[in-house]
Amino acid sequence: MxxxxxxxxxxxxxxxxxxxxxxxxxxxxxxxxxxxxxxxxxxxxxTVLLADLAANGATTPAGETIRNILQNTAPAVVDNSVVYARPDAVAKAGEGGLNSEACRQDACCVWSYIVPAMSTSTIVPAFARDGSVGSGGADGSILLSAGELQRSENRGMGDYGNLVLSWRDEFGAYAGPGGVTVADLIQVGAMVATVTCPGGPRIRTFVGRPDVDDRVPPPADHLLxxxxxxxxxxxxxxxxxxxxxxxxxxxxxxxxxxxxxxxxxxxxxxxxxxxxxxxxxxxxxxxxxxxxxxxxxxxxxxxxxxxxxxxxxxxxxxxxxxxxxxxxxxYATAYFRLSLLGVQNLNGLTDCSGVLPQSKPLP
Ligand code: HEM
Known part of the structure; x- marks a missing residue:
């Protein structure tokens, strides 16, 4: 005790x-x-550590935060006081802010434009169901690997998949060097979906997941x-x-x-x-x-x-x-882990939790 x-x-x-x-x-x-x-x-x-955190430990502040959440010494829930502010140069650029160099330099900036687009989508709740447990992990494979969407367990996901790909096409051009990955879109979408529901936790949200190489054969059947x-x-x-x-x-x-x-x-x-x-x-x-x-x-x-x-x-x-x-x-602790499965560069991720919508109390 x-x-x-x-x-x-x-x-x-x-x-x-x-x-x-x-x-x-x-x-x-x-x-x-x-x-x-x-x-x-x-x-x-x-409390099992994942990927590079297991191999090399935490080598960056982001890695430390992720390690602490995975090991249950820090909460996975982030409260409504954590809010992202766009850099001044982006804010001053007004409508053109998304297309500014200052926005490209800031990994969370493009997400501050994507999240409102997600929040107004009526199909957002579907994102909470990512194929992470069974497939290659949070690497976009549910949409990018041949045959994934055709699996019987993933029936009904096609429309959501097309929407995610349209966001990648729409916003990818405005992102920094890593672009906007499908892996991040799915996971940020899941976090937005969760917090958009009354009572839903505001789960700490990182970006920077690389997408799966779509030339890699998809994982075996019967893993979901x-x-x-x-x-x-x-x-x-x-x-x-x-x-x-x-x-x-x-x-x-x-x-x-x-x-x-x-x-x-x-x-x-x-x-x-x-x-x-x-x-x-x-x-x-x-x-x-x-x-x-x-x-x-x-x-x-x-x-x-x-x-x-x-x-x-x-x-x-x-x-x-x-x-x-x-x-x-x-739920937040377990989902945070789920959202990082299969991601190899945890020390290289960026905490963009501040872009999430505010959480809402139960009715
Ligand atoms: C024991 C493991 C699980 C099983 C066997 C399972 C099974 C299912 C089934 C059969 C459906 C209905 C699909 C349909 O007929 O349309 C469903 C829906 C769903 N599940 Fe699970 N599930 C599991 C775990 C999870 C987890 C871990 C999450 C998320 C953290 C999740 C989130 C969802 C969501 C959001 C839907 C609704 C999907 C939609 O609206 O299209 N499930 N699940």
Missing amino acids: LRLVLSPLLLGALSSIVYAYPGFHVALHDIHSYARRQDGIGNSHS PQPTANASTLVAMFAAKTFTATDLVALVGAHTVSRQYFADPAYAGFPQDTTDGVFDTAFYAETDADVPPAGVYRIASDGVLARDAATQTLWQDYAQPGAQTRWTDA
């Missing part, structure tokens, strides 16, 4: 619980039961998680990508804003909880119920994770009233 109390991650989580509750004694009660749950169920995030898989298969698939069962249970909470079309076409368009478009924990409680509420389609793998001995306690933890911040913190 002492180890847990001293953990900066837990302290971070506890302080958010305190802020979430008006009465201190209520908060204290919650802290105690949260600490007990943490201890009892071995609730832990992955299937809705028909059992829990141990899913846990093993995510473990192979450095995620713990805690991370997996937190990540599938993304289905709080999803709708299914192809798992069962008879229920096309059905959401996975009753609060469609709201990034809340209703999904966990409703998936844990004996039958889904009217109008909700339960993806089989979600039902399995809610009930399997290996994941049930974690699932029920997020199904509890008052779990919102606990879950979004966990």
